[in-house]
Amino acid sequence: MGGGQNPAALELMNTENINPEDARLGALLRESRIAPSLPPRFQEGVWRRIEESVVPVKVTGGITWLDTLVALVLRPRLALATAVVLMVAGALLGVRNGSQMVHQDAQARYLAAVAPNSLR
């Protein structure tokens, strides 16, 4: 696409860019740029915004232990192990309690058969 450009013209442009006159022109341009004036109480506003941005960090810092705990709890291996332990413990306790209930029911059934309530 750039194959149709004139090499002589490009060389002229490069030559103009390194001209010392351009440095002067640049300095003049920089001096002519208008620096916007700062709004009133700008510095105070900046410090206030910095302080405001620091305060939430302190608040979140107060519950980082909770985040740490959640991160620990949600580890797949630990979560799976906890679930298995809870299920096994619950089932064992249920079987033990169920066994006691069966034993009591059986005793009540035998007593009801051999010793009616009117005699007890």
Next chain:
Amino acid sequence: MNRSLIILLGALVLGAALFGGSYFAGQRACRMMRSADDLSWLRDEFHLSDAEMVCIQKLHEGYLPKCAEMCAKIATKKAELETALNSSTNVNAAAQQKLAELAALRAQCQAQMLQHFIEVSQTMPPEQGRRYLAEMQRLTLGFHEETESSMSGAMDHEHHH
């Protein structure tokens, strides 16, 4: 609410649900697997063999009709006592007679029941037999003893004051 707190509460609820679900499932499975007949308590509690259970089964089947007969007699006598009590505002002679007859029937029934317990205990190994007899006496006659002792204790208390 904080997101971490919600996650933690959710995990706790899930853990409680897992534990509770497993507990009830285990309990239900145990009760379904060990369905009890009239004599299963004897087998489990006194560690009886099949041969001993056969003897006890025979004694049990022989005892039940006698027990049912006595229960029917007691129920009839109780109905007669109620009729006698309803016909008068006092405990009249007829009601006293029915009370005495009812007490005699109950005593007869209890004696028959104790005799059955003795026969059953004799089919067991000696130690288990003694334990069975003591347990059955406690379970069937203990209630009256407790009531009587509590009543006599209360009366003593009143007499002291």
